[in-house]
Amino acid sequence: MSPRLLLAALVFTLAACNTVYYAAWEKLGYEKRDLLKSAVKAARGEQKEAGEEFQDALTQLQKLTGYSGGNLESAYNRFKGEYEDCEAQATAVRDEIREVDTVARDLFREWEREIRQYESASLATDSRRKLADTRSRFEQLSNSLHAAESTMEPVLRQFRDQVLYLKHNLNAAAVGSLRGKADNIQGDIQRLLAQMNRSIAEADRFIQTL
Template identity: 45%
Template sequence: MPSVFRIGVPALLLMLSVFLTGCQSTYYSAMEKVGIHKRDIMVDRIESSQAAQEDAQEQFSSALEQFRSVVNFNGGDLEALYDQLNSEYENSVTSAEEVRGRIQGVKDVSEALFEEWEDELELYSSASLRRSSQQKLNDTRRQYKRMLTSMEQSEKRMQPVLDAFQDQVLYLKHNLNARAISALKGEFGSIKSDIDRLLHDMQRSIDESRKFVATLKQQ
């Protein structure tokens, strides 16, 4: 019986990919049997990604306000302040992971939907209907790519913000004194700017996804 080491990591990854793809296909087939099609699942997942991004906006805003409290520290329990900041950082990491997961879910079902749509073009006997469906597919793909690009741009902005935030948390953890607070003050402006940009990009992504969902529902 082959061991994990004999199979090799690339082969294992391929096997995992095939397994997950099979699970997704089974899931989509089961949902279609009860009248829920890939388009319905796509809309639901896009709306879930909107909700996740809105939650992340609130969380990153909350984290920024906590960081503001740290740099404005004027006496009191500095360790408690650190604990609050660390909690905000951990919550922000969780929110970011949720957004990433939701976006991946959108990508998975969208790929399946477009592949199915493409395959079914060959089933038309009417050339005019085939051309019309092909045009709708092209338009939908183009709008989807615009939405996905916006989603992925906002997603990529999260990690640099989290990295900078983690730096502040770690620094404060090992330097619970007024000098550390003074050092962090110099970083606040940069972090605020990064978070403001992130929130703006997230809102743009949310707006693009709403437009796309509205288009899908009209089809």
């Protein structure tokens, strides 16, 4: 099968899966609008958890780089565990944002298609206006979600560097050399938390108007 035909088959299969997925929810009384609201709430929740995980990882790094005796390996393992939790939570945030984007896209396509089914011109006009308003509000939300998402990777890269460095240099001197790094990461985390909070607030506003 040619790459073009293979891609077409894949797109058709995914579309069919989505159709079955939405049909199953509709039988339970949930329309795409309900699913979008649920997806936004889930993304909001994952972002809140991500902010907490990143803060916890920074706390463990600060404890580690402030080492003044005790079990160095245990302190490293706690920091490494928090970093791994951050990685997992960042993946959860990305997945939920993708879900939000997918459901919104499908909702808007359905809405546009169904506007053409109106017999009443006035109702069609009103529905078209509401679609434009909802799409505009969603655009603001989506931009905020993706901006928050983009703040995670720079912090993860820095945490990853610390974990890899200490994995092969776990001694008091190496830990001490990273002391200033924690302060730099703290600034990035503050920016991350600020953007997360803006995104969460935007999600709240969107949910209230949906």
